[in-house]
Amino acid sequence: MFQKILIANRGEIALRVLRACKELGIQTVVVHSTADADAMHVRLADESVCIGPPPSRDSYLNIHQIVAACEITGADAVHPGYGFLSENAKFADILAAHNITFIGPSGDHIRIMGDKIEAKRTAKRLGIPVVPGSDGAVTDQKEARRIAAEIGYPVIIKASAGGGGRGMKVALTEADLEVALQTASTEAGAAFGDDAVYIEKYLEKPRHIEVQVFGDGFGRGVHFGERDCSLQRRHQKVWEEAPSPALNAEERARIGGICAKAIADLGYSGAGTIEFLYENGEFYFIEMNTRLQVEHPVTEAITGIDLVHEQIRVASGGGLSVKQEDIKFNGHAIECRINAEDPRTFTPSPGTITHFHTPGGLGIRVDSGVYSGYKIPPYYDSLIGKLIVHGRNRVECMMRLRRALDEFVVDGIKTTLPLFRDLVGNADIANGDYDIHWLEKYVAKEE
Incomplete structure (x- = not known):
């Protein structure tokens, strides 16, 4: 150690x-x-x-x-x-x-998964289902039109080295394709120093499902179930839950098994998250994050396993502490990302926190490094804390979340707490009936 x-x-x-x-x-x-x-x-x-x-x-x-x-x-x-x-x-x-x-994983594995085109090729080779699209970077309009015609409109143009929604443009028809390709490529070059882009089928109402995986670097891999991260704005997650309200036990076991085998075959070491779009019962690989995720606590809540302990153990050569059959899923967990932002416009709101009080009680966890009198600097990400709630089932979890949000106090700056208080009372959210576009439509309607 x-x-x-x-x-x-x-x-x-x-x-x-x-x-x-x-x-x-x-x-x-x-x-x-x-x-x-x-x-x-x-x-x-x-x-x-x-x-x-x-x-x-x-x-x-x-x-x-x-x-x-x-x-x-x-x-x-x-x-x-x-x-x-x-x-x-x-x-x-x-x-x-x-x-x-x-x-964390080796530099080679980070490089492979950091290049979206190479990551997709690797995923396909490992037996992970992928979104229909180009096999590599698309370099001209003629090739783009051919690929788009084969997979069918709408299509999405994505930066190969991208992330955070930059270098992504949707073409609903062939008439949109030229501008979308040029714009995405220009944005990619400016943001990442690499203007390579590729084309994928654009799924119109998918959910964002990700599978938490671990490898020991010696050919063993396990999964810790999935998380549903479909509530997003500007391609950034704001609310995550585990397990997904959209999946059944058979789907969960199927995609988890595929991902665990892929990680083992890759010889991967440490924590990783394989992310998918999910629509009409099918999973489509979009990327793999070769690190711990912001939303890892919801997985810890339903498995009872400390994922950071596991990272340290694997990196020290101690291997995985659990086998797949040891990992059991218990109840339901939801995480709300509390950001120092305007709850409607999402404009950053740095400043001094004059009063900070976190909720407590059974099933409540708050991960935050702030305190009363702390000054939120304007230089970094706006995340100031995460509220994680666990219940025996989703209904109990939502009830507990509503109570915890009412108790949470952050004065002196604007935060996204009011948004979550609205969401927890929404019928679609209560029913688990939402996709990756739901939140942006909801916010636009409320403005």
């Missing part, structure tokens, strides 16, 4: 990883920017190192400074959390070159 882990992140995820390390008796080091000097994870860590000014490029994305912090403190492993350098293959490679363990 590791002696000392450096946590290369901030906010609630840094605190989440820190807690896991303390439970395992592992010393902790956190890095922070000058803007985060008073953050909770900095206060609670055994050691902290300031690595630069507020901009991420000068601090949390500064590989040289993070490696230097490892060497200064004697950290023998790095947990990257999510975001920042968590899916940076170069970072993983550099740590390996310095004999520091990256708590």
Whole structure:
């Protein structure tokens, strides 16, 4: 087991990883920017190192400074959390070159899954169902028209190196295709330094289903069930639940088994999430995230397994602590991402939190690194906390969630709490009847 882990992140995820390390008796080091000097994870860590000014490029994305912090403190492993350098293959490679363990998959696996085109090819080879579309990058209009005609309109143009909804354009008809292709390619080049795009069939009312997987790096793989992440705005998830209200036990076992086998065959090590669009009983691979997910607590709630403990165990060479038959699913869990944003326009709302009170009681968990008097900096992601609620079934979970949202108090800034209080009383949400477009339509209707 590791002696000392450096946590290369901030906010609630840094605190989440820190807690896991303390439970395992592992010393902790956190890095922070000058803007985060008073953050909770900095206060609670055994050691902290300031690595630069507020901009991420000068601090949390500064590989040289993070490696230097490892060497200064004697950290023998790095947990990257999510975001920042968590899916940076170069970072993983550099740590390996310095004999520091990256708590995550190999640089090669990060590279494969970070390239959307190569990821799709790999998924297809591993037996994972994929969305019909081009086999690789589309380079000209003639080829684009041929592929679109074969798979049928509407189609979606996606950046190969993309994420977060950038470099994505929908063409409803052939007349839309030329502009969509050019716009997506231009956006991709500006956002990612790579203008390669590909074409897929556009599914009109799908759900977003993702499967939590783990590999031990030696040919064993397991799945921890699925999460439904269909409530999104601007391709960003805001509400996640497990299990999905849309799947039955047979579908769950089928897609979980496919994903676990794929991870084993790939020789993958650590946590990963295989994401799908799901429509009319069929699953279509869209991407794989080679890291811990923001929404991992709902999986922990229904399985009783600490996924960060599992990450650390696998990275240290201890293998998986469970076999597939050991993983049981219990009840239902929902996570609401509490952001420092206007609940209607989603405009960021940095500032000082004047009062912060979290709900409690049976089945309630709040992952947050903020406190009364804490100043939300304007430089980073707007997530300030996650409310995770667990019940014996979805009905009990929703009842408990409604009560917990009423108890949650964040004063001094705008947050998305009012949005969730609205959603928990909505009939479609209560019935689990929604798709990936539902939330944006709902917000537009309310404006």
